Amino acid sequence: MKNFKDIEQLSAYLDGQLNLSDSARLESRISSDPELASNLNDIRAARGILRKLPARKAPRNFTLTRKMVGLRPPVPQSYSFFRFSSAFATILLVFTFAANSLAPRLSSPAPGFAIGMGGGGAPEATEAPAATEAAAEMLPAAPSLEMPLAATEPPAANADLFATEAPLAPESTMLKEAETESALQDQARVKQEPFVPVTWQLSLLVIILISALIAFIINQNAKKKWS
Amino acid sequence: MTGDYKAGKIESMDESSLIQTAQNGDLDSFNTLILHYQDAVFHTALRILSDEDSAEDAAQEAFISAFRSISSFRGGSFKAWLMRTVTNACYDELRRQKRRPTTPLEPETSDGEEMDSPKWLADPNMTPAEKSEADELEHAIQHCLNALPTDFRTVVVMADIQGMDYSEVAVAVHVPLGTIKSRLARARLRLRECLRSFEELLPSSFRLEGESNP
Numbered sequence: 431m432k433n434f435k436d437i438e439q440l441s442a443y444l445d446g447q448l449n450l451s452d453s454a455r456l457e458s459r460i461s462s463d464p465e466l467a468s469n470l471n472d473i474r475a476a477r478g479i480l481r482k483l484p485a486r487k488a489p490r491n492f493t494l495t496r497k498m499v500g501l502r503p504p505v506p507q508s509y510s511f512f513r514f515s516s517a518f519a520t521i522l523l524v525f526t527f528a529a530n531s532l533a534p535r536l537s538s539p540a541p542g543f544a545i546g547m548g549g550g551g552a553p554e555a556t557e558a559p560a561a562t563e564a565a566a567e568m569l570p571a572a573p574s575l576e577m578p579l580a581a582t583e584p585p586a587a588n589a590d591l592f593a594t595e596a597p598l599a600p601e602s603t604m605l606k607e608a609e610t611e612s613a614l615q616d617q618a619r620v621k622q623e624p625f626v627p628v629t630w631q632l633s634l635l636v637i638i639l640i641s642a643l644i645a646f647i648i649n650q651n652a653k654k655k656w657s
Numbered sequence: 658m659t660g661d662y663k664a665g666k667i668e669s670m671d672e673s674s675l676i677q678t679a680q681n682g683d684l685d686s687f688n689t690l691i692l693h694y695q696d697a698v699f700h701t702a703l704r705i706l707s708d709e710d711s712a713e714d715a716a717q718e719a720f721i722s723a724f725r726s727i728s729s730f731r732g733g734s735f736k737a738w739l740m741r742t743v744t745n746a747c748y749d750e751l752r753r754q755k756r757r758p759t760t761p762l763e764p765e766t767s768d769g770e771e772m773d774s775p776k777w778l779a780d781p782n783m784t785p786a787e788k789s790e791a792d793e794l795e796h797a798i799q800h801c802l803n804a805l806p807t808d809f810r811t812v813v814v815m816a817d818i819q820g821m822d823y824s825e826v827a828v829a830v831h832v833p834l835g836t837i838k839s840r841l842a843r844a845r846l847r848l849r850e851c852l853r854s855f856e857e858l859l860p861s862s863f864r865l866e867g868e869s870n871p
Contacts, residue, residue: 434842441842445816447823473842476849480817483798488699489713492720493688499724501684 440470444477496656503656509648516641523634526626533625676735680727687724694736695720697819698743704814705747707803711754719746733828737821740829744811751807801851809844816841 442448443456460467672690679687698719702712719742730738802810808830815826816837823841827834 437846438838438842441845442838445823445841447838472849473845476845476852477817479794479798479852480813480848481820483795483818485696486700486703488695488716489709491692492695492698492717493691494684494720494724496684499684499721501682 436466437469437473440466441473444470444474503649503652505649505652509645509652512641512645512648516638516645519634519637519641523631523638526631526634529626530624672735676727676730679724680730684724687727690735691720694739697736698739701740701743701814701819702747704799704802704818705744705807705811706750707799711750715743715746715750718749719743722746734825737825737828740815740819740821740825741831744830747811748807797852797855801848801855804851805844805847809840809847812837812840813844813848817845 439448439452439456443453448456460470672693675686675690679690695716699712699716702715702719703709706712706715719739722745723739723742726742802814805813811830812826815821815829816823821829823834823837826841827837830837832840
Protein backbone atom coordinates (compact mmCIF):
# COMPACT_ATOMS: atom_id res chain seq x y z
CA MET A 431 0.00 0.00 0.00
CA LYS A 432 1.34 3.40 -0.99
CA ASN A 433 1.45 6.33 1.38
CA PHE A 434 -1.72 8.27 1.89
CA LYS A 435 -0.56 11.23 -0.21
CA ASP A 436 -0.35 8.92 -3.22
CA ILE A 437 -3.78 7.44 -2.48
CA GLU A 438 -5.27 10.93 -2.25
CA GLN A 439 -3.64 11.83 -5.58
CA LEU A 440 -4.99 8.68 -7.20
CA SER A 441 -8.50 9.38 -5.91
CA ALA A 442 -8.41 12.97 -7.17
CA TYR A 443 -6.93 11.78 -10.48
CA LEU A 444 -9.86 9.40 -10.96
CA ASP A 445 -12.28 12.28 -10.46
CA GLY A 446 -10.35 14.54 -12.82
CA GLN A 447 -9.46 16.90 -10.00
CA LEU A 448 -5.71 17.10 -10.73
CA ASN A 449 -4.27 19.75 -12.98
CA LEU A 450 -2.62 18.72 -16.24
CA SER A 451 0.96 18.68 -15.00
CA ASP A 452 0.10 16.68 -11.85
CA SER A 453 -1.95 14.25 -13.92
CA ALA A 454 0.91 13.73 -16.38
CA ARG A 455 3.39 13.17 -13.53
CA LEU A 456 1.08 10.66 -11.83
CA GLU A 457 0.39 8.81 -15.07
CA SER A 458 4.10 8.32 -15.68
CA ARG A 459 4.50 7.00 -12.13
CA ILE A 460 1.55 4.62 -12.53
CA SER A 461 3.01 3.18 -15.71
CA SER A 462 6.31 2.48 -13.96
CA ASP A 463 4.95 1.38 -10.55
CA PRO A 464 2.70 -1.74 -10.50
CA GLU A 465 1.70 -1.18 -6.86
CA LEU A 466 0.47 2.31 -7.66
CA ALA A 467 -1.42 0.92 -10.63
CA SER A 468 -3.01 -1.72 -8.40
CA ASN A 469 -4.06 0.91 -5.88
CA LEU A 470 -5.59 2.94 -8.66
CA ASN A 471 -7.60 -0.10 -9.74
CA ASP A 472 -8.77 -0.69 -6.18
CA ILE A 473 -10.01 2.84 -5.78
CA ARG A 474 -11.58 2.77 -9.21
CA ALA A 475 -13.36 -0.48 -8.38
CA ALA A 476 -14.73 0.88 -5.13
CA ARG A 477 -15.96 3.97 -6.88
CA GLY A 478 -17.44 1.87 -9.68
CA ILE A 479 -19.45 -0.24 -7.24
CA LEU A 480 -20.83 2.80 -5.50
CA ARG A 481 -21.83 4.29 -8.82
CA LYS A 482 -23.65 1.12 -9.78
CA LEU A 483 -25.75 1.29 -6.67
CA PRO A 484 -29.36 1.63 -7.85
CA ALA A 485 -30.88 5.03 -7.20
CA ARG A 486 -33.78 4.92 -4.80
CA LYS A 487 -36.84 6.96 -5.52
CA ALA A 488 -38.60 8.95 -2.86
CA PRO A 489 -41.42 6.79 -1.44
CA ARG A 490 -43.75 9.79 -1.45
CA ASN A 491 -43.87 13.43 -2.40
CA PHE A 492 -42.23 15.78 0.07
CA THR A 493 -44.05 18.88 -1.16
CA LEU A 494 -44.88 21.32 1.59
CA THR A 495 -48.18 22.75 2.68
CA ARG A 496 -48.58 26.26 4.05
CA LYS A 497 -49.42 24.81 7.42
CA MET A 498 -46.19 22.81 7.49
CA VAL A 499 -44.08 25.91 7.03
CA GLY A 500 -46.27 28.11 9.23
CA LEU A 501 -47.29 30.53 6.49
CA ARG A 502 -50.21 32.85 7.19
CA PRO A 503 -52.59 34.24 4.60
CA PRO A 504 -51.86 37.78 3.42
CA VAL A 505 -54.38 40.08 5.10
CA PRO A 506 -55.32 43.65 4.07
CA GLN A 507 -53.94 46.58 6.03
CA SER A 508 -57.37 47.27 7.50
CA TYR A 509 -56.99 44.00 9.47
CA SER A 510 -54.08 45.44 11.41
CA PHE A 511 -56.02 48.64 12.05
CA PHE A 512 -59.04 46.86 13.50
CA ARG A 513 -56.92 44.46 15.48
CA PHE A 514 -54.97 47.35 16.94
CA SER A 515 -58.06 49.38 17.75
CA SER A 516 -59.63 46.39 19.47
CA ALA A 517 -56.54 45.81 21.56
CA PHE A 518 -56.16 49.51 22.37
CA ALA A 519 -59.80 49.86 23.40
CA THR A 520 -59.43 46.81 25.65
CA ILE A 521 -56.47 48.38 27.39
CA LEU A 522 -58.40 51.63 27.82
CA LEU A 523 -61.36 49.76 29.27
CA VAL A 524 -59.13 48.07 31.80
CA PHE A 525 -57.73 51.48 32.73
CA THR A 526 -61.21 52.92 33.24
CA PHE A 527 -62.07 50.16 35.68
CA ALA A 528 -58.80 50.68 37.48
CA ALA A 529 -59.35 54.45 37.59
CA ASN A 530 -62.87 54.07 38.98
CA SER A 531 -61.74 51.85 41.78
CA LEU A 532 -58.58 53.80 42.63
CA ALA A 533 -59.64 57.45 42.13
CA PRO A 534 -61.72 57.88 45.37
CA ARG A 535 -58.95 56.43 47.48
CA LEU A 536 -56.25 58.53 45.85
CA SER A 537 -58.20 61.82 46.15
CA SER A 538 -58.83 61.44 49.97
CA PRO A 539 -56.19 62.26 52.63
CA ALA A 540 -54.87 59.61 54.96
CA PRO A 541 -57.11 58.87 58.04
CA GLY A 542 -54.40 59.70 60.56
CA PHE A 543 -53.93 63.08 58.96
CA ALA A 544 -57.63 63.96 59.25
CA ILE A 545 -57.70 63.12 62.97
CA GLY A 546 -54.54 65.04 63.72
CA MET A 547 -55.96 68.20 62.22
CA GLY A 548 -58.57 68.30 64.98
CA GLY A 549 -61.47 70.64 64.24
CA GLY A 550 -60.44 70.85 60.62
CA GLY A 551 -61.47 67.23 60.19
CA ALA A 552 -65.14 67.92 59.55
CA PRO A 553 -64.87 70.32 56.59
CA GLU A 554 -62.36 68.02 54.95
CA ALA A 555 -64.59 65.07 55.60
CA THR A 556 -67.35 66.61 53.48
CA GLU A 557 -64.97 66.66 50.54
CA ALA A 558 -63.53 63.22 51.29
CA PRO A 559 -66.06 60.73 52.58
CA ALA A 560 -63.57 57.96 53.02
CA ALA A 561 -61.59 60.08 55.46
CA THR A 562 -64.74 60.86 57.47
CA GLU A 563 -65.55 57.21 57.76
CA ALA A 564 -62.05 56.44 58.84
CA ALA A 565 -62.08 59.23 61.36
CA ALA A 566 -65.37 58.02 62.78
CA GLU A 567 -63.98 54.56 63.13
CA MET A 568 -60.93 55.87 64.96
CA LEU A 569 -62.90 57.87 67.53
CA PRO A 570 -63.56 55.18 70.16
CA ALA A 571 -59.93 54.22 70.07
CA ALA A 572 -58.76 57.83 70.62
CA PRO A 573 -61.18 59.54 73.01
CA SER A 574 -58.70 62.28 74.04
CA LEU A 575 -58.70 63.76 70.51
CA GLU A 576 -61.14 66.45 69.43
CA MET A 577 -64.23 64.82 67.97
CA PRO A 578 -66.41 67.27 66.05
CA LEU A 579 -68.71 64.64 64.58
CA ALA A 580 -69.03 62.52 67.72
CA ALA A 581 -70.01 65.55 69.86
CA THR A 582 -73.71 64.93 69.16
CA GLU A 583 -73.66 62.32 71.95
CA PRO A 584 -71.83 63.82 74.93
CA PRO A 585 -70.63 61.48 77.67
CA ALA A 586 -72.82 61.07 80.79
CA ALA A 587 -70.11 62.50 83.11
CA ASN A 588 -70.54 65.94 81.51
CA ALA A 589 -74.35 65.96 81.75
CA ASP A 590 -74.44 68.91 84.18
CA LEU A 591 -72.30 71.02 81.94
CA PHE A 592 -74.61 70.37 79.03
CA ALA A 593 -77.64 71.09 81.23
CA THR A 594 -76.36 74.61 82.00
CA GLU A 595 -75.90 75.31 78.34
CA ALA A 596 -79.33 73.91 77.49
CA PRO A 597 -80.68 76.91 75.46
CA LEU A 598 -77.80 76.75 73.02
CA ALA A 599 -77.60 72.98 72.72
CA PRO A 600 -80.61 72.25 70.39
CA GLU A 601 -79.56 74.86 67.79
CA SER A 602 -75.97 73.73 67.78
CA THR A 603 -77.00 70.08 67.59
CA MET A 604 -79.37 70.75 64.73
CA LEU A 605 -76.71 72.71 62.88
CA LYS A 606 -74.24 69.95 63.31
CA GLU A 607 -76.81 67.36 62.27
CA ALA A 608 -77.55 69.34 59.16
CA GLU A 609 -73.87 69.58 58.38
CA THR A 610 -73.44 65.87 58.89
CA GLU A 611 -76.44 65.17 56.71
CA SER A 612 -75.11 67.40 54.00
CA ALA A 613 -71.73 65.72 54.25
CA LEU A 614 -73.33 62.31 53.94
CA GLN A 615 -75.34 63.44 50.92
CA ASP A 616 -72.19 64.75 49.28
CA GLN A 617 -70.50 61.53 50.13
CA ALA A 618 -73.28 59.50 48.54
CA ARG A 619 -73.22 61.70 45.43
CA VAL A 620 -69.48 61.24 45.09
CA LYS A 621 -69.93 57.52 45.56
CA GLN A 622 -72.60 57.35 42.87
CA GLU A 623 -70.56 59.27 40.26
CA PRO A 624 -67.59 57.15 39.10
CA PHE A 625 -64.38 58.76 37.86
CA VAL A 626 -64.99 57.50 34.31
CA PRO A 627 -68.66 57.48 33.36
CA VAL A 628 -70.29 54.16 32.56
CA THR A 629 -71.30 55.42 29.12
CA TRP A 630 -67.63 55.75 28.24
CA GLN A 631 -66.98 52.23 29.32
CA LEU A 632 -69.91 50.97 27.30
CA SER A 633 -68.63 52.86 24.26
CA LEU A 634 -65.25 51.24 24.65
CA LEU A 635 -66.85 47.85 24.95
CA VAL A 636 -68.79 48.41 21.74
CA ILE A 637 -65.60 49.52 19.96
CA ILE A 638 -63.81 46.39 21.17
CA LEU A 639 -66.53 44.06 20.00
CA ILE A 640 -67.04 45.69 16.61
CA SER A 641 -63.32 45.95 15.88
CA ALA A 642 -62.69 42.36 16.90
CA LEU A 643 -65.59 41.15 14.79
CA ILE A 644 -64.44 43.06 11.72
CA ALA A 645 -60.86 41.82 12.18
CA PHE A 646 -62.14 38.25 12.50
CA ILE A 647 -64.23 38.55 9.34
CA ILE A 648 -61.31 40.04 7.38
CA ASN A 649 -59.05 37.23 8.56
CA GLN A 650 -61.55 34.53 7.66
CA ASN A 651 -62.08 36.01 4.21
CA ALA A 652 -58.32 36.14 3.64
CA LYS A 653 -58.01 32.49 4.68
CA LYS A 654 -60.84 31.47 2.36
CA LYS A 655 -59.30 33.30 -0.58
CA TRP A 656 -55.88 31.81 0.18
CA SER A 657 -56.99 28.23 0.32
CA MET B 658 -52.52 21.31 -3.68
CA THR B 659 -49.80 18.67 -3.65
CA GLY B 660 -51.27 16.87 -6.63
CA ASP B 661 -50.97 19.94 -8.84
CA TYR B 662 -47.22 19.59 -9.13
CA LYS B 663 -45.59 17.40 -11.70
CA ALA B 664 -42.11 16.00 -11.44
CA GLY B 665 -39.85 17.14 -14.23
CA LYS B 666 -41.70 20.40 -14.66
CA ILE B 667 -38.54 22.17 -13.63
CA GLU B 668 -36.80 20.97 -16.79
CA SER B 669 -38.84 23.41 -18.83
CA MET B 670 -38.49 26.19 -16.32
CA ASP B 671 -35.67 28.29 -15.14
CA GLU B 672 -34.41 27.02 -11.79
CA SER B 673 -33.08 30.39 -10.77
CA SER B 674 -36.44 32.06 -11.37
CA LEU B 675 -38.14 29.40 -9.28
CA ILE B 676 -35.62 30.01 -6.51
CA GLN B 677 -36.19 33.72 -6.75
CA THR B 678 -39.95 33.43 -6.46
CA ALA B 679 -39.54 30.93 -3.63
CA GLN B 680 -37.34 33.48 -1.89
CA ASN B 681 -40.27 35.88 -2.10
CA GLY B 682 -42.36 33.36 -0.18
CA ASP B 683 -43.95 31.51 -3.09
CA LEU B 684 -44.49 27.97 -1.83
CA ASP B 685 -45.65 26.63 -5.19
CA SER B 686 -42.30 27.47 -6.78
CA PHE B 687 -40.48 25.81 -3.94
CA ASN B 688 -42.64 22.71 -4.27
CA THR B 689 -41.67 22.49 -7.93
CA LEU B 690 -38.04 22.50 -6.82
CA ILE B 691 -38.81 19.82 -4.25
CA LEU B 692 -40.28 17.54 -6.88
CA HIS B 693 -37.14 17.87 -8.91
CA TYR B 694 -34.75 17.14 -6.05
CA GLN B 695 -36.72 14.87 -3.73
CA ASP B 696 -35.31 11.60 -5.11
CA ALA B 697 -31.72 12.79 -4.70
CA VAL B 698 -32.43 14.18 -1.25
CA PHE B 699 -34.18 11.01 -0.08
CA HIS B 700 -31.51 8.74 -1.52
CA THR B 701 -28.74 10.73 0.15
CA ALA B 702 -30.55 10.65 3.48
CA LEU B 703 -31.18 6.92 3.10
CA ARG B 704 -27.52 6.15 2.45
CA ILE B 705 -26.37 8.27 5.38
CA LEU B 706 -28.99 7.04 7.84
CA SER B 707 -29.48 3.52 6.50
CA ASP B 708 -33.13 3.54 7.50
CA GLU B 709 -36.06 4.38 5.26
CA ASP B 710 -38.33 5.95 7.89
CA SER B 711 -35.54 8.08 9.31
CA ALA B 712 -34.54 9.09 5.79
CA GLU B 713 -38.13 10.17 5.05
CA ASP B 714 -38.24 12.23 8.23
CA ALA B 715 -34.86 13.78 7.51
CA ALA B 716 -35.84 14.62 3.92
CA GLN B 717 -39.08 16.25 5.04
CA GLU B 718 -37.29 18.19 7.77
CA ALA B 719 -34.66 19.25 5.28
CA PHE B 720 -37.22 20.65 2.85
CA ILE B 721 -39.06 22.53 5.57
CA SER B 722 -35.82 23.94 6.86
CA ALA B 723 -34.72 24.79 3.31
CA PHE B 724 -37.90 26.74 2.62
CA ARG B 725 -37.55 28.69 5.83
CA SER B 726 -33.96 29.60 5.13
CA ILE B 727 -34.11 29.97 1.36
CA SER B 728 -33.54 33.70 1.67
CA SER B 729 -29.99 32.84 2.79
CA PHE B 730 -29.27 31.16 -0.55
CA ARG B 731 -26.89 33.47 -2.38
CA GLY B 732 -26.52 31.69 -5.69
CA GLY B 733 -24.21 28.88 -6.78
CA SER B 734 -25.32 25.27 -6.86
CA PHE B 735 -28.81 24.93 -5.44
CA LYS B 736 -28.35 21.17 -5.20
CA ALA B 737 -25.25 21.64 -3.04
CA TRP B 738 -27.11 24.10 -0.82
CA LEU B 739 -30.01 21.69 -0.51
CA MET B 740 -27.67 18.80 0.27
CA ARG B 741 -26.19 20.84 3.06
CA THR B 742 -29.63 21.12 4.63
CA VAL B 743 -30.15 17.39 4.20
CA THR B 744 -26.78 16.63 5.75
CA ASN B 745 -27.66 18.77 8.76
CA ALA B 746 -31.01 17.03 9.10
CA CYS B 747 -29.27 13.63 8.90
CA TYR B 748 -26.71 14.63 11.52
CA ASP B 749 -29.53 15.79 13.79
CA GLU B 750 -31.27 12.46 13.29
CA LEU B 751 -28.08 10.53 14.05
CA ARG B 752 -27.56 12.56 17.22
CA ARG B 753 -31.15 11.84 18.21
CA GLN B 754 -30.63 8.13 17.59
CA LYS B 755 -27.50 8.19 19.74
CA ARG B 756 -29.41 9.78 22.58
CA ARG B 757 -32.36 7.39 22.26
CA PRO B 758 -31.20 4.13 20.67
CA THR B 759 -34.03 2.00 19.32
CA THR B 760 -34.32 -1.51 17.90
CA PRO B 761 -35.24 -1.35 14.22
CA LEU B 762 -38.37 -3.23 13.26
CA GLU B 763 -37.32 -5.39 10.33
CA PRO B 764 -40.09 -6.95 8.27
CA GLU B 765 -40.61 -10.62 8.97
CA THR B 766 -41.31 -13.64 6.79
CA SER B 767 -44.29 -15.94 7.36
CA ASP B 768 -42.02 -18.04 9.61
CA GLY B 769 -41.48 -15.06 11.85
CA GLU B 770 -37.85 -14.58 10.77
CA GLU B 771 -36.46 -11.25 9.73
CA MET B 772 -36.20 -10.76 6.00
CA ASP B 773 -32.69 -10.35 4.67
CA SER B 774 -33.95 -8.70 1.51
CA PRO B 775 -37.04 -6.71 2.30
CA LYS B 776 -39.52 -6.69 -0.52
CA TRP B 777 -39.93 -2.96 -0.47
CA LEU B 778 -36.36 -2.53 -1.69
CA ALA B 779 -37.03 -4.36 -4.90
CA ASP B 780 -37.74 -2.84 -8.27
CA PRO B 781 -40.93 -4.53 -9.58
CA ASN B 782 -39.48 -4.72 -13.10
CA MET B 783 -36.56 -6.94 -12.08
CA THR B 784 -36.39 -10.70 -12.45
CA PRO B 785 -36.03 -12.68 -9.21
CA ALA B 786 -32.36 -13.34 -9.95
CA GLU B 787 -31.71 -9.66 -10.60
CA LYS B 788 -33.59 -8.72 -7.46
CA SER B 789 -31.54 -11.05 -5.39
CA GLU B 790 -28.34 -9.76 -6.98
CA ALA B 791 -29.31 -6.15 -6.45
CA ASP B 792 -30.39 -6.77 -2.86
CA GLU B 793 -27.13 -8.45 -2.01
CA LEU B 794 -25.16 -5.67 -3.58
CA GLU B 795 -27.19 -3.02 -1.86
CA HIS B 796 -26.85 -4.72 1.50
CA ALA B 797 -23.14 -5.20 1.11
CA ILE B 798 -22.58 -1.60 0.11
CA GLN B 799 -24.83 -0.22 2.82
CA HIS B 800 -23.07 -2.38 5.40
CA CYS B 801 -19.72 -0.97 4.32
CA LEU B 802 -21.07 2.58 4.22
CA ASN B 803 -22.37 2.17 7.76
CA ALA B 804 -18.92 1.10 8.87
CA LEU B 805 -17.50 4.48 7.77
CA PRO B 806 -17.37 7.50 10.08
CA THR B 807 -20.34 9.78 9.37
CA ASP B 808 -18.22 12.54 7.84
CA PHE B 809 -16.59 10.11 5.41
CA ARG B 810 -19.90 8.47 4.60
CA THR B 811 -21.51 11.79 3.77
CA VAL B 812 -18.71 12.76 1.42
CA VAL B 813 -18.63 9.44 -0.39
CA VAL B 814 -22.43 9.37 -0.75
CA MET B 815 -22.45 12.83 -2.29
CA ALA B 816 -19.45 12.36 -4.56
CA ASP B 817 -19.82 8.75 -5.66
CA ILE B 818 -23.51 8.01 -5.31
CA GLN B 819 -24.98 11.42 -6.11
CA GLY B 820 -22.21 12.28 -8.58
CA MET B 821 -21.60 15.74 -7.17
CA ASP B 822 -18.27 17.40 -7.89
CA TYR B 823 -15.79 18.28 -5.18
CA SER B 824 -16.75 21.94 -4.96
CA GLU B 825 -20.43 21.07 -4.55
CA VAL B 826 -19.61 18.55 -1.84
CA ALA B 827 -17.41 21.15 -0.12
CA VAL B 828 -20.35 23.57 -0.08
CA ALA B 829 -22.73 20.85 1.10
CA VAL B 830 -20.66 19.70 4.05
CA HIS B 831 -19.07 23.09 4.67
CA VAL B 832 -15.43 21.98 4.72
CA PRO B 833 -12.46 22.99 2.51
CA LEU B 834 -11.86 21.29 -0.83
CA GLY B 835 -8.66 19.65 0.46
CA THR B 836 -10.60 17.97 3.25
CA ILE B 837 -13.09 16.61 0.73
CA LYS B 838 -10.24 15.08 -1.33
CA SER B 839 -8.71 13.53 1.72
CA ARG B 840 -11.99 12.17 3.16
CA LEU B 841 -13.02 10.78 -0.18
CA ALA B 842 -9.73 8.96 -0.70
CA ARG B 843 -9.85 7.47 2.80
CA ALA B 844 -13.49 6.50 2.44
CA ARG B 845 -12.86 4.76 -0.88
CA LEU B 846 -9.94 2.86 0.56
CA ARG B 847 -11.96 1.67 3.53
CA LEU B 848 -14.86 0.73 1.31
CA ARG B 849 -12.54 -1.24 -0.91
CA GLU B 850 -11.26 -3.17 2.08
CA CYS B 851 -14.74 -3.75 3.43
CA LEU B 852 -16.19 -4.88 0.09
CA ARG B 853 -13.36 -7.38 -0.29
CA SER B 854 -14.98 -9.47 2.42
CA PHE B 855 -18.24 -9.52 0.43
CA GLU B 856 -16.60 -10.37 -2.87
CA GLU B 857 -17.90 -13.94 -3.00
CA LEU B 858 -21.42 -12.69 -2.20
CA LEU B 859 -21.40 -10.10 -4.93
CA PRO B 860 -22.69 -11.07 -8.35
CA SER B 861 -20.04 -11.42 -11.02
CA SER B 862 -20.96 -8.13 -12.63
CA PHE B 863 -20.10 -6.35 -9.37
CA ARG B 864 -16.76 -7.99 -8.65
CA LEU B 865 -14.01 -5.53 -7.78
CA GLU B 866 -12.40 -5.50 -11.15
CA GLY B 867 -12.36 -1.76 -11.72
CA GLU B 868 -13.63 0.47 -14.44
CA SER B 869 -11.93 0.66 -17.77
CA ASN B 870 -11.53 4.45 -17.79
CA PRO B 871 -10.94 7.05 -15.07
